[in-house]
Amino acid sequence: MAAPSWEYAPAPESAALANLKPAYRPFVDGEFVDGGGEPLKTLNPATEEVLAEVGTASTEDVDRAVAAARRAYEQVWGPMPGAERAKYLFRIARVVAERARELAVLETLDNGKPIRESRDVDVPTASAHLFHHAGWADKLGYAGLGPDPRPVGVVGSVIPWNFPLLMAAWKIGPALACGNTIVLKPAETTPLTALVLAEIAADAGLPPGVLNVLPGAGDVGAAVVGHDGLDKVAFTGSTDVGKEIQRRLAGTGRRLTLELGGKAANIVYDDAPLDQAVDGVVDGIFFNQGHVCCAGSRLLVQESIEQEFMELLHARIETLRVGDPLDKNTDVGAINSRPQLDKIVDLAAAGDAEAPGAGPAPARCPNAASSSRPPCSPAWSRPCAWRARRSSARCSPC
Amino acid sequence: MTTTVPAPRAAGGRDGAFAAAVRDDASLRRFLHGLPGVDHVGVERRSATLATRSIKKESKLQALDMAISMIDLTTLEGADTPGKVRSLCAQARRPDPDHPEVPSVAAVCVYPDLAGVAVEALRGSGVAVAAVATAFPSGRSSRAVKLADTALAVEGGAGEIDMVIDRGAFLTGRYGAVYDEIVAVKEACGSAHLKVILETGELAGYDDVRRASWLALLAGADVIKTSTGKVSPAATLPVVQVMLQAVRDWHRATGEHRGVKAAGGIRTAKDAIRHLVAVHEIAGADWLTPELFRFGASALLGDLLRQRRTQLEGHYTDRDHIGGA
Numbered sequence: 001m002a003a004p005s006w007e008y009a010p011a012p013e014s015a016a017l018a019n020l021k022p023a024y025r026p027f028v029d030g031e032f033v034d035g036g037g038e039p040l041k042t043l044n045p046a047t048e049e050v051l052a053e054v055g056t057a058s059t060e061d062v063d064r065a066v067a068a069a070r071r072a073y074e075q076v077w078g079p080m081p082g083a084e085r086a087k088y089l090f091r092i093a094r095v096v097a098e099r100a101r102e103l104a105v106l107e108t109l110d111n112g113k114p115i116r117e118s119r120d121v122d123v124p125t126a127s128a129h130l131f132h133h134a135g136w137a138d139k140l141g142y143a144g145l146g147p148d149p150r151p152v153g154v155v156g157s158v159i160p161w162n163f164p165l166l167m168a169a170w171k172i173g174p175a176l177a178c179g180n181t182i183v184l185k186p187a188e189t190t191p192l193t194a195l196v197l198a199e200i201a202a203d204a205g206l207p208p209g210v211l212n213v214l215p216g217a218g219d220v221g222a223a224v225v226g227h228d229g230l231d232k233v234a235f236t237g238s239t240d241v242g243k244e245i246q247r248r249l250a251g252t253g254r255r256l257t258l259e260l261g262g263k264a265a266n267i268v269y270d271d272a273p274l275d276q277a278v279d280g281v282v283d284g285i286f287f288n289q290g291h292v293c294c295a296g297s298r299l300l301v302q303e304s305i306e307q308e309f310m311e312l313l314h315a316r317i318e319t320l321r322v323g324d325p326l327d328k329n330t331d332v333g334a335i336n337s338r339p340q341l342d343k344i345v346d347l348a349a350a351g352d353a354e355a356p357g358a359g360p361a362p363a364r365c366p367n368a369a370s371s372s373r374p375p376c377s378p379a380w381s382r383p384c385a386w387r388a389r390r391s392s393a394r395c396s397p398c
Numbered sequence: 399m400t401t402t403v404p405a406p407r408a409a410g411g412r413d414g415a416f417a418a419a420v421r422d423d424a425s426l427r428r429f430l431h432g433l434p435g436v437d438h439v440g441v442e443r444r445s446a447t448l449a450t451r452s453i454k455k456e457s458k459l460q461a462l463d464m465a466i467s468m469i470d471l472t473t474l475e476g477a478d479t480p481g482k483v484r485s486l487c488a489q490a491r492r493p494d495p496d497h498p499e500v501p502s503v504a505a506v507c508v509y510p511d512l513a514g515v516a517v518e519a520l521r522g523s524g525v526a527v528a529a530v531a532t533a534f535p536s537g538r539s540s541r542a543v544k545l546a547d548t549a550l551a552v553e554g555g556a557g558e559i560d561m562v563i564d565r566g567a568f569l570t571g572r573y574g575a576v577y578d579e580i581v582a583v584k585e586a587c588g589s590a591h592l593k594v595i596l597e598t599g600e601l602a603g604y605d606d607v608r609r610a611s612w613l614a615l616l617a618g619a620d621v622i623k624t625s626t627g628k629v630s631p632a633a634t635l636p637v638v639q640v641m642l643q644a645v646r647d648w649h650r651a652t653g654e655h656r657g658v659k660a661a662g663g664i665r666t667a668k669d670a671i672r673h674l675v676a677v678h679e680i681a682g683a684d685w686l687t688p689e690l691f692r693f694g695a696s697a698l699l700g701d702l703l704r705q706r707r708t709q710l711e712g713h714y715t716d717r718d719h720i721g722g723a
Binding site for chain 1: 434435436439440443444450451452453454458460461464674683
């Protein structure tokens with residue numbers, strides 16, 4: 001029964017849609033400025049080519065940004081009625097939606113995630129999130145916080161590289177809607193969409209200082225979250241850094257929100273709809289290359305269905321299309337950075353050591369460039385799964 | 399309790415791996431209700447994701463030809479005449495006379511009394527003749543009438559029989575009656591292929607679609623088919639997905655390939671390609687052949703041909719040039 005092979009032809013989205021500029025600069029007090037820090041080069045993880053040079057902030061830039069945010073909070077944004085703040089936020093949300101295609105391509109170039117996800121998830125969700133919070137700005141008196149809730153003040157925020165624009169929207173939307181001003185540090189490897197968001201905010205006429213975006217590495221992040229001119233710190237990222245921030249802020253009276261890694265277990269019982277449970281597991285761990293703070297990296301299956309479930313799961317994993325992130329048919333794109341890839345390769349090796357030959361998947365791992373679906377830079381990892389022999393194993397349960 | 403699909407590789411049905419499941423009405427009910435459920439949010443989400451696949455250039459051209467070769471070109475009207483069937487057969491043989499390289503369709507599908515006309519018109523073409531039977535489309539008649547209907551189609555020379563299940567019996571839980579009827583019709587088919595129409599638009603959700611699929615497979619269906627085309631909704635991507643999972647699971651359990659036919663409501667090339675993507679990614683590449691996947695359609699062929707010309711010539715062809723069938 002020989003069926004003809006049917007390969008999907010490449011269907012790449014045009015990279016030109018990203019309107020990529022050769023250089024990007026920090027956004028402080030309503031203007032794009034030359035940062036005092038050493039400029040960094042942001043890479044396209046799919047090709048490891050330089051996308052753009054990005055100016056970074058020095059400690060003085062952080063001071064200026066915090067001072068500008070304080071000024072904006074006290075003089076303009078804090079006293080402004082919620083209905084007025086909402087107008088700016090609605091405008092920003094609308095432009096994010098209007099420029100969705102550009103932002104999606106830029107996100108995919110900078111982050112390596114498949115265009116299908118940036119197009120269908122990241123950007124529309126970011127816009128929806130801004131719309132949602134814009135709508136709250138004049139209704140805070142009815143939000144269960146008492147009749148006249150007050151803003152906290154100046155917020156310092158550091159966000160990760162897994163959902164760069166969406167994380168920026170998560171921080172900016174609620175902070176600004178409630179009358180706070182913000183100093184945002186995007187991730188070192190993915191600063192571009194946050195800077196375009198700053199441009200959108202500037203075009204929307206957002207008063208200077210309300211939003212400041214300071215690209216840079218961990219040192220800039222440390223300078224932001226440790227700044228004593230802040231009233232609140234909001235951090236999304238690794239548990240280790242979160243703990244560090246928690247120690248740093250303890251006793252200062254500054255408020256702190258942490259959203260850290262919480263790799264979680266999928267639990268499948270024998271009465272589950274198996275095919276959809278398989279899809280749930282696949283979405284849970286392979287969505288966004290698994291770079292999700294609550295990724296389902298562990299799988300606990302009732303023994304009575306283990307064999308069937310794992311068969312279905314391995315078959316489903318085989319159908320995932322690994323490749324060019326800009327290709328509209330790609331399910332799993334490029335790993336965002338070298339260090340992340342090294343970590344995955346390391347875990348894959350641990351998985352192989354833990355359970356050699358325990359299923360078909362390990363043979364397809366780790367990280368060999370995919371032979372069937374070019375193009376492939378070193379930044380690729382094949383999806384895979386291991387059967388752990390003990391629940392304390394580092395991989396799978398890691 | 400979930401019944402997991404057992405491993406032995408043998409023919410299904412009465413003598414095979416599932417002999418215990420079909421022993422009596424109660425066993426059949428236990429088996430069908432023990433199948434894993436279908437989560438409707440999940441199945442629709444997967445369908446929506448698969449529908450975003452972007453099939454372009456040579457893969458689109460290949461898909462268009464594949465879809466053409468999988469069509470059961472259908473006319474099932476009270477007003478059907480021998481002349482109409484003959485002209486449909488001419489189109490089935492050579493769908494686009496300006497482009498002789500276009501494959502012929504898989505089959506022509508007619509009412510049983512016109513099977514003979516179609517057989518005559520298609521002789522030597524390789525295009526099969528399918529006839530609907532068993533009191534199509536409602537299936538509301540006696541067993542004797544349904545078998546006589548089947549016999550009429552077989553005597554007319556139909557190589558494929560499209561029967562309808564007794565939805566009334568299915569919906570009232572009389573699975574044994576549905577099973578026995580399929581077995582009887584299968585026997586009446588002789589060497590003809592049997593497609594079993596579940597009429598999914600009349601079933602109560604995806605769990606029912608899965609149960610009806612398995613019931614038909616157990617009873618010996620060569621192909622499970624979504625719809626008569628007379629009830630809306632007919633073939634939808636999530637329903638076809640559930641049926642593709644059923645034949646995939648059947649193959650995993652028995653090693654046998656059984657087919658799926660998506661019929662009714664598929665009118666555009668875009669929709670057809672979405673179905674092919676589902677076949678490719680859910681059942682697997684094995685199923686991308688006219689033996690194992692069919693479209694039951696009348697208007698679809700015209701759009702496939704128009705899209706095919708567009709791919710080759712770079713511009714659209716108007717409706718007057720290639721009309722619907």
